Structure formats: structure tokens, C-alpha cells
Amino acid sequence: MRPAVVVRGLGTCLPATELDNEELARHLDTSDEWIRTRTGISARRRIAPGGSVRDLAVAAGGSALRSAGRTTADALVLATTTPDRPTPAAAPEVAQRLGLGTVPAFDVSAVCSGFVYALATATGLIAAGVADSVLVVAAEAYSRIVDPADRATAVLFGDGAGAVLLSRGTPEEDGALLAFDLGGDGSGKDLIHVPGPLEQPAGERWFTMSGRKVYLRAVEEITGSALKVMKDCAWSPGSVDALVPHQANARIIQAVADRIGVPQEAALSELARVGNTAAASIPLALASAQAGGRLRPGARTVLTAFGGGLSWGSAALVWPRLTPVSTEI
Ligand code: UT7
Numbered sequence: 001m002r003p004a005v006v007v008r009g010l011g012t013c014l015p016a017t018e019l020d021n022e023e024l025a026r027h028l029d030t031s032d033e034w035i036r037t038r039t040g041i042s043a044r045r046r047i048a049p050g051g052s053v054r055d056l057a058v059a060a061g062g063s064a065l066r067s068a069g070r071t072t073a074d075a076l077v078l079a080t081t082t083p084d085r086p087t088p089a090a091a092p093e094v095a096q097r098l099g100l101g102t103v104p105a106f107d108v109s110a111v112c113s114g115f116v117y118a119l120a121t122a123t124g125l126i127a128a129g130v131a132d133s134v135l136v137v138a139a140e141a142y143s144r145i146v147d148p149a150d151r152a153t154a155v156l157f158g159d160g161a162g163a164v165l166l167s168r169g170t171p172e173e174d175g176a177l178l179a180f181d182l183g184g185d186g187s188g189k190d191l192i193h194v195p196g197p198l199e200q201p202a203g204e205r206w207f208t209m210s211g212r213k214v215y216l217r218a219v220e221e222i223t224g225s226a227l228k229v230m231k232d233c234a235w236s237p238g239s240v241d242a243l244v245p246h247q248a249n250a251r252i253i254q255a256v257a258d259r260i261g262v263p264q265e266a267a268l269s270e271l272a273r274v275g276n277t278a279a280a281s282i283p284l285a286l287a288s289a290q291a292g293g294r295l296r297p298g299a300r301t302v303l304t305a306f307g308g309g310l311s312w313g314s315a316a317l318v319w320p321r322l323t324p325v326s327t328e329i
Pocket residue numbers: 029030031034035038039112151152153155210211212213214215218248249252276278306307308
């Protein structure tokens with residue numbers, strides 16, 4: 001049996017600069033009304049020109065350590081698909097800047113499912129005996145890869161980071177990760193992608209997404225994946241207190257909640273303030289929901305994500321008593 005792995009701390013970091021829908025509508029053929037009603041987003045944060053995803057990751061990771069009352073971790077896993085540099089992975093530098101020493105550290109590339117994939121990977125590191133504690137960070141700056149002139153994508157994404165500190169514990173403790181489900185389908189590789197050098201000349205390699213197709217597939221896979229972890233935990237839909245889906249679209253969150261049959265108030269939509277922050281969206285939503293009193297210690301909680309690859313995944317836990325630390329840079 002794998003050892004129990006427990007969430008001990010939660011931290012976030014958002015860039016201080018906010019861009020609201022009205023501001024976007026001044027430069028794009030869009031409107032506050034379209035963006036709010038089609039997506040649920042009112043504003044998003046933007047990394048400063050010359051700003052760094054590694055800075056966001058260090059700030060969120062440090063916040064998670066403080067939230068857990070710790071100064072060290074035995075390993076670091078960083079979920080990002082918008083790294084400052086293609087090579088090397090950002091994680092070793094983030095670990096070094098956090099004072100973690102020469103711990104194993106690497107990036108996970110699973111687009112918007114990155115946080116759930118990184119959680120499962122970190123759990124595996126603890127199960128393998130490589131580490132007793134792992135800092136899991138998700139940090140993104142999609143504003144760097146979306147075409148600012150493309151209304152179909154520029155309005156959706158925001159920048160930000162979130163992190164959790166995991167360590168070995170017992171299955172009875174609140175915060176223990178009770179079940180995982182991960183999935184992928186490479187036949188959908190072109191539905192969400194940034195072209196490579198062989199496909200597009202430099203300067204034209206923007207993020208593209210087949211919105212409608214992704215929407216339909218996301219509802220299907222998130223629903224199926226969340227139901228699998230609920231079944232593993234023997235949780236009925238009515239007994240789930242918090243469903244925390246990847247924050248891409250409020251209508252997706254609503255549709256998934258309806259299909260699974262969880263109470264509407266259990267489905268946490270925290271999109272309005274920060275938009276779609278890709279891998280960072282689940283930890284940012286967790287911190288915001290807890291601050292707003294919508295996520296309480298003891299809550300039966302299902303995290304579920306869908307993104308490019310295609311990739312998807314879910315995790316289940318009983319939410320622990322902790323105090324998130326939120327920062328801005
Ligand atoms: O994070 C990874 C996973 N991603 C997702 O899960 C995203 C899934 N997809 C979605 O959330 C939605 O498909 C979008 C929000 C991206 C788009 O919403 P939609 O309701 O599916 O719109 P659509 O793409 O079908 O477009 C409907 C219309 C089109 O105009 P016509 O062809 O009907 O005249 C678009 O050109 O809306 C138009 N449109 C816009 N209009 C105003 C697209 N973007 C905008 C915009 N402002 N920003």
C-alpha cells in the first residue's frame with residue numbers, strides 16, 4: 001500500500017497588474033458583456049514586461065512553505081507550460097532560490113492539468129522513498145504566448161502561481177490525498193497548441209485553441225475523471241462539499257457540476273478575478289475559496305483538471321485546517 005501523502009500548506013502569488021474586460025475591449029473587437037456571459041471572467045492579472053515565471057514560482061513556493069510552517073522540502077516539482085527558457089527546467093533554480101539546497105527538482109508539462117499531474121508525481125516521489133516532503137508549484141504566464149490581437153484567446157488567460165507543500169502522513173489525517181485519476185489522448189494534440197519551429201516561422205507562434213471542441217471534451221473528461229476518484233473514495237455526489245475544477249469557463253464548471261450531481265454551491269468558480277491561469281488555476285481557486293469561506297476544513301474536496309495534450313486528471317482529499325499565504329509581486 002502506498003504511504004499517505006498529506007497537504008500541509010498552500011501559497012499563491014499573483015502579478016500586481018490587473019487588466020479588466022473594459023480595458024481589453026478598448027483594443028479588441030469584444031465586450032465586457034460577451035466575456036462575462038460566455039466565460040465568467042471579469043479581470044485577469046498580467047506579468048510585467050520582462051517579468052519572470054520563476055519569480056512567480058519562487059514567491060508561491062515560499063508562501064506554501066510559510067503556510068506549512070516549514071523552511072525546507074526534500075524535492076520540488078514545478079508545473080508550467082510557459083517557462084521563461086525552454087531549457088533547462090525552471091525547477092532547480094526555483095529550489096535553489098528557496099534555499100532547498102541540492103534537492104531533486106524538475107518541471108512537469110501537462111498544460112492546464114499540470115497541477116494535478118504534479119500532485120500525483122510528488123505523491124509518487126514520496127511513495128518511492130525519494131522524499132518525505134515535496135513542494136509542488138504551478139506557475140504560468142499565458143499572456144506571453146497568446147496573441148494580444150486574437151479576441152478568441154487574449155480575453156481568457158491570466159498569469160499567476162500557486163503551490164502546496166506535501167509530506168508523508170497517515171490516511172486518517174485531513175489533507176491526505178485519497179485517490180488520483182490521470183488520463184491523456186494524443187489524438188487531440190492540435191486542439192490546444194503552440195506551433196513549433198517546423199510548423200510556423202518565428203514571430204507567428206501564438207497559442208491556438210479550438211474552443212468549442214475543447215469545451216465539449218473538457219466537460220466529458222472532467223466529469224468521468226471526477227466520478228472515478230469519488231467512486232474510489234465511496235463518496236456520493238451529494239456528499240461532496242467542494243468540487244474544484246480547472247478554472248477555464250464558468251459554464252464548463254456549471255455543466256460538470258450538473259452532470260456529476262454535486263450541489264451547485266459545491267462547485268467553486270473563482271474565475272472572475274483572475275481568468276484562466278492554466279496549471280495555476282486549481283491552487284489559486286483553493287486559496288480564494290478558503291479566504292471567501294467557501295472551502296472549510298473537513299470538506300470532502302475533488303480537484304479536477306483538463307488541458308492540452310490532451311490531458312486530464314483528478315484528486316480527492318478531505319480539506320485540511322491550514323492558513324493559505326497569498327502574495328503579489
Ligand atoms: O484551459 C484549457 C482548457 N480550455 C477550455 O476548457 C476552454 C474551452 N472553451 C471555451 O471555454 C469556450 O469555447 C470559449 C470561451 C473559448 C468560446 O466560447 P464559445 O461559446 O464556445 O464561443 P465560440 O468559439 O463558439 O464563438 C461564438 C462566437 C463566434 O462568432 P460567430 O462565428 O458566431 O459570429 C466568435 O467569433 O463568438 C465570437 N467570439 C467573440 N466575440 C466577442 C469569440 N471570442 C469572442 C470575444 N468577444 N472575445
